[in-house]
Amino acid sequence: MGLRDNGTIGQWNYGTMELCDCGTMEQWDYATIPQWDYVTMGQWNYGTMELWDNGTMRQWDYATMGLCDNATIGLCDNGTIGQWEYATMGLCDNGTRGTRGQWDYATMGLCDNGTMPQWDYVTMGLCDNGTMPQWDYATMGLCDNGTMSLWDYATMGLCDNATMGLGEMGLGDNGTM
Known part of the structure; x- marks a missing residue:
């Protein structure tokens, strides 16, 4: 790379x-x-x-x-x-939601008007109001309040202080590329 x-x-x-x-x-x-x-x-x-x-x-x-x-x-x-192609992602030429652009709730979790609905917690980990919920530490390394937590070094190469670690992604200890 x-x-x-x-x-x-x-x-x-x-x-x-x-x-x-x-x-x-x-x-x-x-x-x-x-x-x-x-x-x-x-x-x-x-x-x-x-x-x-x-x-x-x-x-x-x-x-x-x-x-x-x-x-x-x-x-x-x-x-x-x-602008997304209408046939590809269900959007009109101007980038807005079209009639055929209404996604199935189970597919992408969008309401008929194109706004974000209540996501299934298990699917995307969002609360019913669309905010970030308490993620499993092992899954995404987020604290209970939704802020970034200590990532597992072996998973994403981050140090305990949430800065980028050396090795996994070829990044320096201070998080620089």
Whole structure:
């Protein structure tokens, strides 16, 4: 994943794994996962999962993570969620809930008007009012009041003080990348 010796996200090497339109191997652009072949991965736009030189995330293209030009599972240029394809996730072209966009409560827990309903505690661990409940420590490492607790080092590589630990994710003791 391009981690530097100091644990930060590094620049991707020039010359690895990009697919050309013809499906052959091509060079990667500097510090980015670039355009994929339309047939191979659904026409990813330049900027898909692109990292700045300092390792931070750049703006995602509108069609990032989408399989089509209609921005299926699309993100806007500013990184916000874009308009979802109606047939894919049940949203109208303007991103609002449509008639066929009403999700089954059991499937995604959305009410007919698209708002969040009461989630099943067992499913997503949310209380009836939609707030975070008391999570099982072993499951998500949250305290009874819903705040972040001490994570198990072996599970997520976090130290007892909830900072990022060394080893599991290649992170420094102080939580830096």
